[in-house]
Amino acid sequence: MKRSLELAEKLIHQSYLEKEEYMELLGSYQDKETVVCLGQEAARLREKYYGNKVYMRGLIEFTNFCKNNCYYCCRPCLRPFQPFLQMRPTSLREEEPEL
Numbered sequence: 776m777k778r779s780l781e782l783a784e785k786l787i788h789q790s791y792l793e794k795e796e797y798m799e800l801l802g803s804y805q806d807k808e809t810v811v812c813l814g815q816e817a818a819r820l821r822e823k824y825y826g827n828k829v830y831m832r833g834l835i836e837f838t839n840f841c842k843n844n845c846y847y848c849c850r851p852c853l854r855p856f857q858p859f860l861q862m863r864p865t866s867l868r869e870e871e872p873e874l
């Protein structure tokens with residue numbers, strides 16, 4: 776059995792790999808047998824947890840300003856611990872220092 780397939784089986788049965796093993800498994804993305812094995816496991820888990828249902832989620836925005844402080848999208852909004860990424864309307868921005 777190929778080493779990548781062994782690692783895939785180990786991941787499926789033990790739900791854990793060492794960092795080096797993960798790197799090796801990720802490097803074997805072109806091995807068709809390993810990809811099929813992992814794809815079948817992914818399909819099995821999807822069926823187990825979600826069945827035959829489709830879940831849709833959408834985000835509708837009308838401006839580039841978001842007042843929600845959530846982690847759903849890539850906009851950090853007004854998170855105080857990341858002031859350099861704050862997204863505010865241009866009219867509300869303070870004078871920003873030049874670098």
